[in-house]
Amino acid sequence: RFFRWRYLRKSARLRKLIQPVMVKNYLKISWRTLRRQRLHTVINIGGLSLGLAACSLLFLYIRHHLSYDDWHTNKDRVYLASQWSYGGPDYDSDSTWWSAPAPDFGVNSMVSAALPETIKDQVPGVEAIALVGGQSGVVKVGRSVLRERFTVASPSLFDMLDVPLAEGSVLGFKDPGHILISEAKAEAWFGNRSAVGQTLEVTFQGETQTKEVVGVLAHTDQPTNFQLDIVLNPRSKPNYEQWSTNWNSLSVATYVMLAPGVQPETLTPAFDGIVDVHYDHMLDITRERAGLAENQRGFGFALVPLTEIHVIPFSVRYGNMQPRYLAFLALIGIAILLIAGINYISLTLARSAGRNLEVGVRKSLGARVSHIVTQFYVETLLVTVLALIL
Structure with a gap:
């Protein structure tokens, strides 16, 4: 009677033996x-x-769009100093909800080239600062004359970002007479020869300069906002002194790396102080245009995290993908x-x-x-x- 099924099926040991057979x-x-x-x-x-x-x-x-520049070691400490302005409920009324974060706000990723040095001198808690801009010009390699687009970037940018090197070093880039090029440009211009130590003639802003290649930037498949094909030191610009002190020209993107433990909100008073000195006229214009009180601010600077730059609708410069579009795509997928x-x-x-x-x-x-x-x-x-x- 102890071999009846109702007794056997209660045996845990027997169930363990039967289970693989049942699954099969x-x-x-x-x-x-x-x-x-x-x-x-x-x-x-x-x-x-x-x-x-x-x-x-x-x-x-x-x-892919949410992972732009999230592979850098210091990604949580690097920010873009952006410029914002408030226009009031009637300002820019032609804007639509799908083309801007809010019709009343204007956001600009480009700032004055004078801002980086001012931040370095007046804003506490900033460990490093770098400007990044663009410049068109001509490159002469041997007998070839090529029209190219340069990136003007501070040497400190390479302290903030994990930019891989295929050859050479970025340490020599602090010299305005040196230049960095991408792996693709090195192969196109010099073939199998080493690009480091080679010289180029670069013409921009009406001046021809001889540059020595000190580093070759390796290709990376990681998504990034930085297109570094030909990189020039800002101090090599012929009009550098005038350019770097002009507050009216919005021509560069400014990146700051905060010291460990520093929160971007704590820097707001320091940035407001810069606005009070150099952009007091913009405060008056925005107050009048938006009907703001004397103690309200309609213009200022904000720090945007490095990993969020790609999904904020600044301009076509960053090839931005607005968050609402990503949300729509997620809903479509679901x-x-x-x-x-x-x-x-x-x-x-x-x-x-x-x-x-x-x-x-x-x-x-x-x-x-x-x-x-x-x-x-x-x-x-x-x-x-x-x-x-x-």
């Missing part, structure tokens, strides 16, 4: 069922695979996944009526409800896995 049996029956109903299987797997593929591509695209799931459920329910006989036979042979439910779960899991593989 579930998989075997599921596979046979899918093979027997091939048209239904193809429709289910095809619909799920298309839905999962579309959803995966959308979320990979979203992840909708596609839901539609694929609902389609699979509908087809499975439509087919379930034809399996009543199978369920009845299995129950009459002693199968429990949990066994039958598990069988259907295994079938669903198998279809999902096949859809993912495809």
Whole structure:
């Protein structure tokens, strides 16, 4: 009597022995069922695979745009000093909610070239500061004369960012007579020869200068806002003294790296002090235009985290992807996944009526409800896995 099934099935040891056999049996029956109903299987797997593929591509695209410059070691301490202004409810009324963060606010990533040195002297808690700008010119390599776009960047930028080097060093870049080029430019200009130590003739702003290549920047597949093909030291600009003291020209992006433990909000009073001295006329203009009180500010500077620059609608300079677009894409991806799931459920329910006989036979042979439910779960899991593989 101790060998009756009602006693054996209570044995934990026996259940452990039976479980692998049952799983194998579930998989075997599921596979046979899918093979027997091939048209239904193809429709289910095809619909799920298309839905999962579309959803995966959308979320990979979203992840790509959210991962710009998040691979730098100091990413949590590097910020872009942006300029903002408030125009009031009637200002810029032609703006629409899908083209700007708010119609009343104007945000500009470009600031005066005089700002970096001023921040360095007057804002506490800043460990390093760098300006980045653009410049068109001509490069003469041997007998070839090429029209190129340069990046003007402070040497301290390479202390903030993890820019890989293929050859040479960035230490010599502090000399205005030196230049950095990308791996692609080095290969195009010098072929298999070492680019370090080679000289170029660079002409911009009406002046020709001889530059020595001291470093070759390696190509990286990581998403970044920095396009560093040909990098010049700012001090090599012919009009550097005038350019670096002109508060009316918005021509550079300014990056600051805060000291460890310093929060950007604590620097607001120092930035307000800079505005009071150099942009007092802008405070008056924005107050009058927006109807602000004397103690309200309609103009100032804000620090934008390095990893958020790409998803803030500054300008086409950064190839920005606005957060609302990413949210729309995420909703589309979720909708596609839901539609694929609902389609699979509908087809499975439509087919379930034809399996009543199978369920009845299995129950009459002693199968429990949990066994039958598990069988259907295994079938669903198998279809999902096949859809993912495809």
